[in-house]
Amino acid sequence: MRDLTAQALDVAKKLGASYADIRVVDKKQESVRTRNGNVESLGSSRSRGFGVRVLYDGAWGFSSSARVTEEEVRRVAEEAVSIAKASATVKREKDVVLAPAKPVTAKWESKCEIDPFSVKVEDKIALLMEADRLMRQNKGVRVASGNIMALREEKIFASTEGSYIEQVKTETGAGIEATAADKGELQRRSYPNSAGGDFASKGWEFVESMNILDHAERVGNEAVQLLTAKQCPDVVTDLILDSSQLTLQIHESCGHPIELDRVLGQEASYAGTSFLTPEKKGTFQYGSPNVNIVADATIDGGLGSFGFDDEGVPAQRTTIVDKGIFMNYLSSRDTAAELGETSSGAARADSWSRIPIVRMTNINLEPGDWTLDEIIKDTKEGILMETNKSWSIDDKRLNFQFGVEMAYEIKDGSIGEMIKNANYTGITYEFWRSCDAVANKDEWRLWGVPNCGKGEPGQVAHVGHGSAPSRFRGVKVGVGKWQ
Amino acid sequence: MKGLLGKDEALRIASRVIEASPGDMTEVFVSGGVSRLTRFSDNYIHQNVSDSGHSLRVRVIFGKKIGMASTNSLDDDAVKEAIETAARVAELQKPNEDFEGIPGPEPIPQVNTFFDSTFGFSPLDRAKGVKVITEAAKAKGFRAAGAFQTGASELCIANSLGVRAYNRSTSAHLRTVAMSDTGSGYADALATDVREIDPALVAQTAVMKCESAQNPEVVPPGEYEVILEPRAVADMLSYLVRGGFSASAVSEGRSFLAGKLGEKLFAELFSLWDDGLDPRGFPMPFDLEGVPKQKVVMVEKGVVKDLLYDYKTAKKEGKKSTGHGGFGRWGAMAANLFMAPGDSTVEEMIKNTKRGILITRFHYTNMAHPMKVLVTGMTRDGTFLVEDGKVTKPVKNLRFTESALRVFGTMDMVGKELHRAGRSVVPAIHVPAFNFTGVTEF
Numbered sequence: 001m002r003d004l005t006a007q008a009l010d011v012a013k014k015l016g017a018s019y020a021d022i023r024v025v026d027k028k029q030e031s032v033r034t035r036n037g038n039v040e041s042l043g044s045s046r047s048r049g050f051g052v053r054v055l056y057d058g059a060w061g062f063s064s065s066a067r068v069t070e071e072e073v074r075r076v077a078e079e080a081v082s083i084a085k086a087s088a089t090v091k092r093e094k095d096v097v098l099a100p101a102k103p104v105t106a107k108w109e110s111k112c113e114i115d116p117f118s119v120k121v122e123d124k125i126a127l128l129m130e131a132d133r134l135m136r137q138n139k140g141v142r143v144a145s146g147n148i149m150a151l152r153e154e155k156i157f158a159s160t161e162g163s164y165i166e167q168v169k170t171e172t173g174a175g176i177e178a179t180a181a182d183k184g185e186l187q188r189r190s191y192p193n194s195a196g197g198d199f200a201s202k203g204w205e206f207v208e209s210m211n212i213l214d215h216a217e218r219v220g221n222e223a224v225q226l227l228t229a230k231q232c233p234d235v236v237t238d239l240i241l242d243s244s245q246l247t248l249q250i251h252e253s254c255g256h257p258i259e260l261d262r263v264l265g266q267e268a269s270y271a272g273t274s275f276l277t278p279e280k281k282g283t284f285q286y287g288s289p290n291v292n293i294v295a296d297a298t299i300d301g302g303l304g305s306f307g308f309d310d311e312g313v314p315a316q317r318t319t320i321v322d323k324g325i326f327m328n329y330l331s332s333r334d335t336a337a338e339l340g341e342t343s344s345g346a347a348r349a350d351s352w353s354r355i356p357i358v359r360m361t362n363i364n365l366e367p368g369d370w371t372l373d374e375i376i377k378d379t380k381e382g383i384l385m386e387t388n389k390s391w392s393i394d395d396k397r398l399n400f401q402f403g404v405e406m407a408y409e410i411k412d413g414s415i416g417e418m419i420k421n422a423n424y425t426g427i428t429y430e431f432w433r434s435c436d437a438v439a440n441k442d443e444w445r446l447w448g449v450p451n452c453g454k455g456e457p458g459q460v461a462h463v464g465h466g467s468a469p470s471r472f473r474g475v476k477v478g479v480g481k482w483q
Numbered sequence: 484m485k486g487l488l489g490k491d492e493a494l495r496i497a498s499r500v501i502e503a504s505p506g507d508m509t510e511v512f513v514s515g516g517v518s519r520l521t522r523f524s525d526n527y528i529h530q531n532v533s534d535s536g537h538s539l540r541v542r543v544i545f546g547k548k549i550g551m552a553s554t555n556s557l558d559d560d561a562v563k564e565a566i567e568t569a570a571r572v573a574e575l576q577k578p579n580e581d582f583e584g585i586p587g588p589e590p591i592p593q594v595n596t597f598f599d600s601t602f603g604f605s606p607l608d609r610a611k612g613v614k615v616i617t618e619a620a621k622a623k624g625f626r627a628a629g630a631f632q633t634g635a636s637e638l639c640i641a642n643s644l645g646v647r648a649y650n651r652s653t654s655a656h657l658r659t660v661a662m663s664d665t666g667s668g669y670a671d672a673l674a675t676d677v678r679e680i681d682p683a684l685v686a687q688t689a690v691m692k693c694e695s696a697q698n699p700e701v702v703p704p705g706e707y708e709v710i711l712e713p714r715a716v717a718d719m720l721s722y723l724v725r726g727g728f729s730a731s732a733v734s735e736g737r738s739f740l741a742g743k744l745g746e747k748l749f750a751e752l753f754s755l756w757d758d759g760l761d762p763r764g765f766p767m768p769f770d771l772e773g774v775p776k777q778k779v780v781m782v783e784k785g786v787v788k789d790l791l792y793d794y795k796t797a798k799k800e801g802k803k804s805t806g807h808g809g810f811g812r813w814g815a816m817a818a819n820l821f822m823a824p825g826d827s828t829v830e831e832m833i834k835n836t837k838r839g840i841l842i843t844r845f846h847y848t849n850m851a852h853p854m855k856v857l858v859t860g861m862t863r864d865g866t867f868l869v870e871d872g873k874v875t876k877p878v879k880n881l882r883f884t885e886s887a888l889r890v891f892g893t894m895d896m897v898g899k900e901l902h903r904a905g906r907s908v909v910p911a912i913h914v915p916a917f918n919f920t921g922v923t924e925f
Contacts, residue, residue: 044565046561059528063534079533084531085606086609087610090526265628265662266525394846425920
């Protein structure tokens with residue numbers, strides 16, 4: 001493969017490129033989906049190809065192909081240069097500059113105790129079918145579904161600066177969901193999280209650790225109970241979020257606005273920009289002193305973990321928010337150079353046919369000192385919300401509104417009635433400034449989110465978020481007309 | 484044509500798979516093409532990409548046991564491996580009692596969806612279009628961001644019962660946000676033939692919007708009249724249709740239409756249909772099961788008429804697929820929506836508005852409750868207050884939490900011009916009351 005990657009880089013250099021890199025990616029995936037007692041789909045997919053990225057006259061060009069042959073590598077490298085030449089006809093005064101990065105020759109592989117591809121498909125089906133049966137024991141469940149996913153990505157990165165990096169990453173995930181509907185009401189409940197469950201850069205041991213069958217009956221029952229639960233009141237109250245909903249809160253209101261490409265306007269026409277403009281770095285009070293957030297691509301098992309990003313920059317742990325103060329961005333080499341910084345190692349592409357853009361790694365709220373039990377006991381009146389159901393936030397990431405699957409009243413320090421259709425809204429920094437309690441490391445959990453969309457053409461990143469249950473004071477809940 | 488297989492080659496590959504498959508039934512899906520996109524921000528091109536490729540998906544069926552595999556390599560070895568994998572996983576299964584078989588062949592209508600002008604549009608052609616926009620923005624001291632995308636795709640669906648469907652199509656989309664630190668304006672244009680896109684018009688519209696949107700003021704959340712421009716209409720419409728008009732969602736009780744067929748749920752002015760053959764949209768003559776698309780009138784003058792069927796649901800209910808299948812668990816989906824035009828202009832809607840909000844487009848909308856079709860989202864890139872029949876000032880973006888049932892149930896003015904917005908073709912509308920639940924800082 002070294003000959004092939006060298007050929008792409010040579011062609012680009014000979015055509016005048018000041019920088020070039022190539023990624024060769026081979027990705028295989030296996031998925032099982034069940035629905036109402038049947039195997040809905042059982043599939044296996046493989047995608048292999050390469051992409052060549054070049055800088056010519058200070059402008060970017062990129063081309064890619066699924067045919068990994070010498071002839072095609074040459075053609076694609078030539079096309080990337082010709083595209084960069086077209087880019088150079090609409091330039092700024094200053095050229096694209098790459099922040100410095102040391103050339104690296106390395107190999108990296110994620111940890112995997114039990115290869116998920118070695119587990120018999122029959123066993124995966126049997127697990128989901130039993131969960132399906134348990135969920136549908138409650139006759140109010142209209143749809144029970146489940147899925148198991150295994151993915152392995154083998155990737156080679158080489159650049160004209162001399163890097164040659166080989167990485168292998170294995171990911172595994174699973175989840176179940178029950179939908180109940182009756183008399184114009186529809187509710188769903190999932191485990192361990194919505195949007196397909198939970199995912200990690202681990203092997204089959206991760207699915208085993210979920211103990212899905214211990215939760216399936218409860219999931220079915222709760223979906224049905226929600227149909228007749230009390231409607232969420234329209235009030236301002238204290239809000240306790242469980243770790244899974246907090247994951248979504250971190251993702252949307254912290255993870256995206258710290259992406260430096262958004263800050264610089266590079267996503268302006270599509271996903272939007274960011275309220276965290278450069279002058280706020282190091283001074284802006286993003287949250288209360290209880291809020292400490294890091295971007296950590298080095299955690300074992302994190303869905304957003306890796307050895308090197310797709311520009312060959314080593315995985316890093318970066319402080320994002322320190323005792324409430326906004327400190328750093330996620331960046332790539334070209335965006336970091338705009339601020340005179342080095343890359344935070346967050347440039348990632350979702351396949352061989354896409355360019356690396358700034359993506360989240362594992363964006364984690366650090367644990368505090370409380371337990372969830374203590375937080376509840378300390379809350380006179382409020383709502384506990386669990387598991388995301390709907391999400392929306394403005395294009396600078398300020399005004400958000402999130403809905404959840406499940407909620408409970410909190411009264412005089414105890415959990416009360418179940419609440420349905422719960423949602424809450426706020427302005428990002430006001431919300432995080434109202435955080436007065438974060439649970440401790442025993443209740444801290446790292447979640448995998450495999451569906452983060454961004455970019456044009458669209459890319460879907462696999463990222464992680466760690467958090468523990470937390471409390472936010474004086475939050476508007478129960479938004480909208482529900483009767 | 485470089486990057487495309489063409490009809491003969493695509494059908495040859497598909498037929499070869501069917502011949503080699505050990506299944507009682509086999510279904511093959513070959514898709515791919517070329518996609519090229521020039522992206523700009525801050526008045527320069529910052530991303531410029533091209534990709535080409537195909538994928539092949541095969542479903543091998545033994546009785547009611549189904550296995551599926553896909554590959555992005557069309558080499559003999561890779562295709563053989565995909566067939567073997569699909570057969571192996573099918574054999575591992577117990578019968579899927581929900582399986583209703585696969586469709587047989589039907590004549591596929593011919594529609595012209597491919598334009599050489601779009602397929603041959605070069606990186607330099609795209610850069611020229613982008614430059615028209617960046618120069619117009621610069622002239623007013625604004626920054627432009629956006630993308631110029633052109634592409635050609637082909638889809639071939641074949642099965643062992645004799646289905647042999649092939650179509651190739653082109654698409655082009657130019658979009659931009661012109662912005663300053665104190666306001667922004669959006670415009671875009673979509674076409675199958677890139678020659679229909681006028682970069683100067685897109686630039687002019689976005690820049691004018693941006694000029695009008697400077698220094699917005701806060702208006703408090705609450706109920707307002709709204710004028711929704713076509714992009715905002717298409718966004719709301721997508722929530723009404725998604726799941727709602729799928730026959731399987733109705734039969735499973737997951738749709739707001741369960742038990743309400745034939746009822747007048749919407750405004751008299753609201754008529755809606757799906758038509759995969761109308762060249763005003765993005766035509767596609769067959770669905771993802773290889774079934775020819777039928778025109779389905781979903782709502783006529785406010786009355787719910789017909790649902791969308793995939794093969795499985797149609798067979799269960801003793802009906803015929805309408806050509807909207809192939810989306811698996813999601814059930815039948817609309818892909819070529821048309822709303823009936825009215826007789827108003829946006830100017831007339833403004834003139835008839837006492838106190839309302841004129842909305843260019845929405846951002847990050849999401850379903851809050853599927854049975855109530857309650858949707859939340861933000862306004863974006865051109866939001867204006869209308870008072871006593873005139874646009875009086877730009878306003879800071881608002882959050883809405885509103886039901887699409889109410890929007891299309893109460894709309895009282897409809898635009899006479901239809902616009903492509905995404906894959907839908909829709910007019911602007913006026914709605915007498917719309918619920919805003921929050922406001923942001925810009």
